[in-house]
Amino acid sequence: MKQKLILLAVFIAFISNGCSIEDDSANFHFTSLEIVGAELPESFDYNQTYEISVNFIKPNSCTNYEGFDVVKDSLTVRNVVAIGTVRTDIDDCTEESIEQTASFIFKVIYTDPYTFKFYTGDNNEGEAEYLEVVVPVNKR
Template structure:
């Protein structure tokens, strides 16, 4: 599901940046997921409020740039969060992992607790792994 959304996102961005043609053999970048290593969320949410969620991710080299988050509604109050990066393929890279922080805004629209599943990468069997954080919602 996450990989399918990444492919669709990449095709959409390629389409926009290339006008009407998405068949460009000279593309000098590709999209990738970035490893999320931590997140800062409040101990609880207040209903109908908006919160800034801080996320720490790893930028693996000098060719990779942070592009944004893909926040997908998995069920009523479960959100899968993936950090997206673009990798330049036309330059030499310096391999140096750097932890960086970015954020996204989140509006609380349900009174049930929210579960955030931050994508941390795939395990040795190729299965997605997540850092899960549950945040209860104050109903008053």
């Protein structure tokens, strides 16, 4: 029994040391990318799935697209942010705006119109600005 307790203590010590999420050697950080446009249908059909294409800007060659953060703000309001990673271990980034397109899948589960708020950046006062698109839902 004593040997099992020692093995358990060693295992716990190993796990707690090996799984630290606070790693100061990370060579990147996350950032929001500016969304400049989106392709949505004129209307949705209830209970159907759609691919939504989004155009966004990468500000330099050290920034990479990682995905979308789609957050439910209320019943049929979705905030959409394009997420990127910025490499911090590269000094010679090319400063050029590169427009790219990616998409995400969206399932219509309510019959009320959906409002998509695509993050376009912050204004001069530091407040978030959005491109808003309202898509009605056809009830069959």
